[in-house]
Amino acid sequence: MTSALSLFSPVEADLSLLSENLKQLVGARHPILYAAAEHLFGASGKRVRPAIVLLLSRASAADGCITPRHRRLAEITEMIHTASLVHDDVVDESEVRRGIPTVHSSFGNRVAVLAGDFLFAQSSWYLANLDNLEVVKLLSQVIMDLAEGEIRQGLNRFEVDLSLDAYLEKSYYKTASLIANSAKAAAVLSEVSAAWADDFYNYGRHLGLAFQIVDDILDFTGSADSLGKPAGSDLKSGNLTAPVLYALEEKPYLETLIEREFAQEGDLDQAIALVVASEGIQRSRDLAAHHAQTAVQHLECLPASDERQALMSLGDYVLRRLY
Template identity: 40%
Template sequence: MQSRLFQDIQNDLAKVEAELAKYADTSLPTLTAASSHLLHAGGKRLRPAFVLLAGRFHNYSLERLLPLAVAMEMIHMASLVHDDVVDESKTRRGIPTVKARWGNRISIHTGDHLFARSLLLIAELNDDKISEVLAKVSVEMCKGEIQQMSGTFDVNQTFRDYLFRIKRKTALLISASCQLGAMAVKADPSIVRALKMYGHHLGMAFQVTDDILDLTADEAELGKPVGSDLRQGIITLPILEALWETKDPLLRLLVAKRDKSQEEVGQAIEIIKNSGAIDRSQKIARRYLEKAKDELKRLPPVPTRDSLASIAEFIEKRTY
């Protein structure tokens, strides 16, 4: 994804990577080990990319954008590592996570440290508005996590519940990356707003796609077992669509069931796939992507505008 779509910011993304590596290198060996592990686990670096791309819509200044781009990725990484914390009763995922390797304690403090470190980067920008936007986003991200946890295995949740969650889980930070990148280079409020909205719609589409792929993707490409949301009781859009469409009591039972067997997960996926729920979910993702592209029309016709359109198109077609 990076190489093709992020062509015009490739060099600066490399600098983001170097900075991230710098911040993972702390004075404490365990912290450094866990942070480096997290860093090398990879990731699309989507949030830094959006910060840099948004910066292209006014007086691009790497000096202003770099700390912000790094901070956004560190906030994202902090939320990932906190997500990996589990309760003793639950089984660990198959992939080695910081939690699997170092336990809950290190995960929690590595996440806290990444988050605090990103705050310091933000504070050093001396821009009250940016600090405020990020604080608000952070509060809402936590609420999204808690709502997701409270709603696990709850087959009665609404479309609105789902949207509440994925906005906070994914769209807000992507939206903020676009918005703050533009704010950091002092772009006009109309540009800031269009980029913020682009990021929101794109982020929503991205998460819907993610939720579809969790059911349909090739396991090797996905890098984790198919159906992990079902297993964890996270009820995503395709699952909800299938529940509503089929009203199948067996599906209802399977979705609500804790500690499902591999077979039961497979059975649920089959029902969902046969219900047309995947198509309907894709339609919703496409609708968000259309809205994202509509926002681009409000932006000046710089080449980066085409890159943003291409990213939207890529998300529509992505298979992992």
């Protein structure tokens, strides 16, 4: 299986520089927050979001060279993503992320909330300093969407009548919006046509949805070690994802288990078994494949290059995480 590291080889040097810059951007004025940031940015994340920004930036640049503003956009994208993870982990009471203790489990809820707020504030400041109003609007929308997605997820816990469209909309807010809007922002900084900018946005939108659907499948098929969190944790918390929504159409008793919020011993294990025994996981795979394939179609505007090939291969990489 192709690793993210080899996939991102066209921007390997860019990503290495990004990792160094992230810690410096946070600064050492606040020792606890800096320690939390080091903890976060030292984690074994794949840097998928900034890699997409960097690959699109290089693929759309006239001479293949990217500007300092492109680099800063990639850094801002990762800061926003990381800030959202810190807050998500507090809300979800997650003890581990990517196999390491979460910020709140290491430093406490108060520091975790402040660290997330600080990263959002820092990213906003650096965003304003790009001096591009359209890019500011795009990334500001992302921060609003992240909050909207978290609110919707909280309000719809254990909601068995949740529609697939509502699930996809929430998935867009929580995951795809950042990839889509930062991709479009890269196009704006590259000063390409509006049609290209829309293609970049749609590439990010559909790739982000595929990414989230695959994550939701892995909640049932992955091991705790590979997930970096307990398997079945989304279902346990009442977050009903594509495999569950599809399974509910086949397994009526699943609705009973969910509505009583797995109050009886063995309920959760039985619910997971029902999802696995249904067509829910295969139908979710098909849904993820549809979005990954749609994403790649929006790269046809780009001329042939190593960066374009890496972006196209990313669609396959997202799906191969399932196997």
